[in-house]
Each structure stands twice: as structure tokens, then as C-alpha cells.
Amino acid sequence: MSYQSIYEAWLADPRLAAADKAELESIASDEKEKEYRFGGELEFGTAGMRGIIGCGMNMMNVYTVMRATQGLSEYIKTLPASDQAKGVVISYDTRRNSRLFAEKAAGVLAKNGIKAYLFDDVHPVPMLSYAVRYLGTIAGIMITASHNPKEYNGYKVYGEDGAQMSPEATKIVVGFIEKITDYLSVAGDETSSLIVPVPKEVDDTYIEALKKLTLSKEAVEKCGKDLKLVYTPVHGSGYVPVTRILKELGINVTVVEEQTTKDTEFSTVAVPNPEFKETLSMGIALANKIRADVVFGTDPDSDRLGVAVKNEKGEFVALSGNQVGILLLDYILTRLKEENALPANAAVVKSFVTTGMAKAICADFGVALFETPVGFKFIGEKIKQWEADGSHTYVFGFEESCGYLRGTHARDKDAVVASMLCAEMVCYYTYIGKTVWGRLQEIYAKYGFVLDKNVSIQYSGLNAMKEMNAVVDALKTVSVDSFGPFKVEAVRDYSASVRRTADGKSETLDIPKCNCVYYELEGGSFICVRPSGTEPKLKIYYSVKAASEADAEKALEEAKAAVKVLLDSVKK
Numbered sequence: 001m002s003y004q005s006i007y008e009a010w011l012a013d014p015r016l017a018a019a020d021k022a023e024l025e026s027i028a029s030d031e032k033e034k035e036y037r038f039g040g041e042l043e044f045g046t047a048g049m050r051g052i053i054g055c056g057m058n059m060m061n062v063y064t065v066m067r068a069t070q071g072l073s074e075y076i077k078t079l080p081a082s083d084q085a086k087g088v089v090i091s092y093d094t095r096r097n098s099r100l101f102a103e104k105a106a107g108v109l110a111k112n113g114i115k116a117y118l119f120d121d122v123h124p125v126p127m128l129s130y131a132v133r134y135l136g137t138i139a140g141i142m143i144t145a146s147h148n149p150k151e152y153n154g155y156k157v158y159g160e161d162g163a164q165m166s167p168e169a170t171k172i173v174v175g176f177i178e179k180i181t182d183y184l185s186v187a188g189d190e191t192s193s194l195i196v197p198v199p200k201e202v203d204d205t206y207i208e209a210l211k212k213l214t215l216s217k218e219a220v221e222k223c224g225k226d227l228k229l230v231y232t233p234v235h236g237s238g239y240v241p242v243t244r245i246l247k248e249l250g251i252n253v254t255v256v257e258e259q260t261t262k263d264t265e266f267s268t269v270a271v272p273n274p275e276f277k278e279t280l281s282m283g284i285a286l287a288n289k290i291r292a293d294v295v296f297g298t299d300p301d302s303d304r305l306g307v308a309v310k311n312e313k314g315e316f317v318a319l320s321g322n323q324v325g326i327l328l329l330d331y332i333l334t335r336l337k338e339e340n341a342l343p344a345n346a347a348v349v350k351s352f353v354t355t356g357m358a359k360a361i362c363a364d365f366g367v368a369l370f371e372t373p374v375g376f377k378f379i380g381e382k383i384k385q386w387e388a389d390g391s392h393t394y395v396f397g398f399e400e401s402c403g404y405l406r407g408t409h410a411r412d413k414d415a416v417v418a419s420m421l422c423a424e425m426v427c428y429y430t431y432i433g434k435t436v437w438g439r440l441q442e443i444y445a446k447y448g449f450v451l452d453k454n455v456s457i458q459y460s461g462l463n464a465m466k467e468m469n470a471v472v473d474a475l476k477t478v479s480v481d482s483f484g485p486f487k488v489e490a491v492r493d494y495s496a497s498v499r500r501t502a503d504g505k506s507e508t509l510d511i512p513k514c515n516c517v518y519y520e521l522e523g524g525s526f527i528c529v530r531p532s533g534t535e536p537k538l539k540i541y542y543s544v545k546a547a548s549e550a551d552a553e554k555a556l557e558e559a560k561a562a563v564k565v566l567l568d569s570v571k572k
Contacts, residue, residue, distance in 0.1 A: 003038040006057070010038070015184040017062075020055040040462045044068055044174050047164065047375065047533050050145050050154035053096050057183060058462070060097075060145075060153040062104050066186040068155055069105040069141070071177030073112035075169070076138060083138045086160070087115030089198060091128035092143035093237045093301045094262040095153045098122070101143045105155075106195045107188025117198045122237040122262065124302030126405075126414035129162040130206045131198060133409070139165070144301035147273035148535060150266050163380025163411035167512070203241075209409040210245055210417050215335040216424045219431035224251040227430070228292035229423055232256035232283040234272045235263040238302030241416045251423045254290060256282050266300070274299055274306025275402050277318035284308055284316045294426050294436070296419050303376075303413035304402040307422055309436045321402035322355035322452040322543075323440060324422070328404055329358060330443055331425045332396050333365045342367070347392035349379045352494075352511075352518060353528045353541040354400040360447040360524075368392060373494065373514040375533065376403055380411035400452065400541070444549075448524075451544045451552035455560065456537040457567075468531035468538045474570035475517045475529060483566075484558025486521035486544075493517060525555075527563060 001009075010016060011024050027033045037056025042049050042064050049068060051060045076084055088109055092098035106116035117135060119128075125142055132140040140158035148154070157165045157173065165173070180186065214220070229246065231253050233239035239260050246253045259268055259282060266272040269279050274297035277284075283295040287308070295308040295316060308318045319327070329348060336342040342365070350358050352371040362369040372378035379397040386392045387408070398404045403413030406421060429436055444450075459468055476495075480488050481502075490501045494516040497509045516530035528541040542559060546552035 006038040048156040063183040069108040074176035086138040089117040107190035110192035110194040124237040126410040129410035133162040147299040164377035216428040219428040223427040230287040236300035238298035298415040305415040305418040325398040343393035349397040459536040464536035483562040490520040
């Protein structure tokens, strides 16, 4: 059927809600909009669904949410009765329709005879992950579009280990979803006794689990009350748990009051993404006013933490996710070693697009470093593997996109535990007469300066993903000797799980497949190109190692120019 025919069928369907009918009628003369909404389906991938809110098959709405939940229900019903009885826990953030979508999902589960634990208020991703594990449910659902613009919402599914559902299980769920061609046919029962509130003890035990992960109790006791920390939840779900853990540890925290409201429009920021300094601007302004020491910001589902600290001039600098990651990595390993608590088989995990600096730090501490594809579920899989075979002990995992996890209480990025650790890290360095910025410079001096930058190329339309994948596929066919001043030492094709060196040798990569090209450059630098799994963006990652920041900046610009030439050539 054509998009026009599908559009007309939806419009004529008596089951379509009046408000949705009015919305579709309003686009009757907009062919481009109709094609976008009905020319394709919202893809359910390994990160669940994410899309613009609105009526249509390619949009986030009650119909696509209920269809996805019916697919999940069908999957659960194939499992043993003992697993089916475990139920599903559902959480949501502050976005448009998040509570509505959560209620609809709960209703579908209940209609299928599956118990649904529903949080009574917004709760972040890490607490959903924790709740899955604490309650022993078979799965979890998180309604969120994370850091995306306000127009978006999303639907994430978690497995019984608390990590995002594995690719294998996701494939089965997708098979059930695709069988449902009548989007408006899925029924739910939102009044069912199978829908129950999440026990209050989940909140309390989560906070207690985090407290067990503290590393510098004495420093916090001595410096926490005098620390001036500014925190903004950016209108998201982090407000309650982040302020609670900091206050209960005795750390002084001042919130950006204007950004504590559950504002679905995120009206005080351009985008609710703490990776951007602009998102922290109100926090930095308040920090300058009260002469604070550090600024924290979390995204709507509180799985990402942005941090700004003072440099040697007393000016606030927004740290990148890579910088916060290496600071936390260095801090955690240092404190564990100082306390003689660093396991002999300690292991750290990062995504392969995350800074190359981690390799040098881990090597210095004698700690194994593992790389995974982008997506924290793969870090969660490593934790699960090591718990089963005992080969390694997980101590820290992070991604360049401001995602960090210490502890195994959750199996996804946790901005709450990251806030706690970063706060006590500030206390620790204050206690020993240092600053966080000063420690970062010491790390660079010791291991070499590494400049990490990400560049995104925006795509649009129904064919965005196809077009991005075509670019990456084309790159695999082109031989590249160098990027600017850097010789290419090897190329990794993660879709084929192959690494090819410049001298023609090849080896198999033991890592889950994904469509990505990774260029290993001389001296430990790298460039990586991949399509985003959550937004229509082609992402280019640069990690440039040099003797100084100035040298790194110069080399980066030369490398970026070379990449542009390459991309222009494969797009022709």
C-alpha cells in the first residue's frame, strides 16, 4: 500500500482517537509530512524505538507503543511459566506523553496476563535497571528519548539482568512486532489488578547500594559540607535521586531552581543534552554567582552526566565525556590501589569510540581493558559474562557520550552514581591540596595529550539510515594511507569483524558486529565513522594524541580536512 492509502485508512478508522484524527486531518495537504509518517515504520532496534511524537506508523504514539509492547508480551509468553510470572517493571522520564505511554504499556502487558510494576513518578534509567534486578522481573521498559530534542520520545526494553535487551532477544521481539500489521488493533487493560506500584523500598535500597561504592569517605566528611556544588537536572528525572545521594553523604549541593520543574518542553535549553556546554549555562551562571567549585548536569533520563570545573584561571570549563571518563577512571583505580582493594583480575570496559587515553591508564595500573561496540548494553554483557565465569572483576565502564557506571547494581549508564563519584572526587582532590583540573593536566603530562572530538553530519527523511549506511559501506571499499599527518596502520571493519593492517595482514575481531569503520592511526590515535543508532546523524570520532594541546589541535584540523575529502569522494 502507498503512504497515501495507509494515511487514508488510518483517518477513516473509527478506532482512531479524535485528537489523532484531527492531527492527521491537519496534514492532509502536506505530502512530505504524510510520506514521513506513513511511508515507513518506526524501527525497533537494539536500542528500542526512538522517534518524533505524533500520529503515524513512523512516529512515537500510543499505537506504536502498544504494538511494541504486544510484541514484547508475545515474546514473554514463549518463555517458561516461571519467567512469565516475574512480570515487567516500567519507568518513564519527564518528556511529552511519557506517563501516558508507560500506562499504555502497562495496560497491554496486563491484558496479556503479565504483571506490570509501574513507578508512580518519573525515575531515571539506572533506577529502572536496578528495579529489574531488585524485583527479579523478566524485563523492563523505559519510556524516554534520553538527550534528544523535545519533539522526541522513545521506548527502551531491558532484559532480566538489567541491561538493555540483547540483540538476539530483540530480534525475536521484532519478529512478533512485525506480525502486527493493524496498529489500532492492540488492546490493553489499564484498570487491571496486574498493574501494581513499584515498592518504595526500591528507591531506598538503590541509594544504599550507591553508598557502598564510595571511595573517599574521610575526604567527603572533611570537605563535603564546604564544597559548593551546583546541580541542574535540566527538567529531567535526576532531580530527586541525585540531590538525595549527595545530601545524604553530607555534600553541599545548590540546584538551579528554574530547571527542577518537569518541563516537557525543556524550555530553558536548546537541547537537554549535558554533553553541550550551553546546556550547563544556567548552572555555570549560578556557580559564578555563588563562587561554586563545580557544576553538574544530567539529561532527562539521567543516564548522562555533564561536568564543568574551574581551570587554572578560575574560569569554568565544560569537560567532555572522555575527560570525565579518564578522570573517574584514574580516580577509581588510584583510590582502590591506595586502599589495597584493587582486584587482581580487575577489568575496565569502554566503547571502541571512547578515548584512547584509557589504554595507557589501565596499562599503568595493570588493569585489563576491554572494548565494545557503542551501546552500554554491551558493557552490561561483559559484566554478566564475568559474573558467570569469574575471569575478571568489573570496576568501571564508560562511553564518550557522558555515560559512566561503577558498581553492578545497574547495567546501564548511571548519572546518579557518577554524580556521587565526581562529587567525592572533588572532595578528595581538595583534601589532598589539588583540583580536578590540575589532576587532568597531570594525567596529560604523564600519558600524553589526547584530544577527543566528535563531529555529526545531520541526515533527514525516511531514507536517512539507508543513506548513512551506504556512506559507511562505501568507505570500506576505499584504501586510505593517511589522514593529515597520521599514517593509517590498520582498518577495522566491524560489520565483517575483520581488522586489516597496512601491510595486508588480517585478523578476526572478537566483538559484536556493527556497521562501522575504524581507522587505527600511528601513535595511538584513531578515527571512526558510524551511523548513530538513536538519531539521523552520521558520527565521526577523532582521538588525536600529540605532544601538546596546540599540536593536537593542528593535527585534528588536518585530519578533519582529510576525512571531508574522503567523505565527499564516496558520496559522489
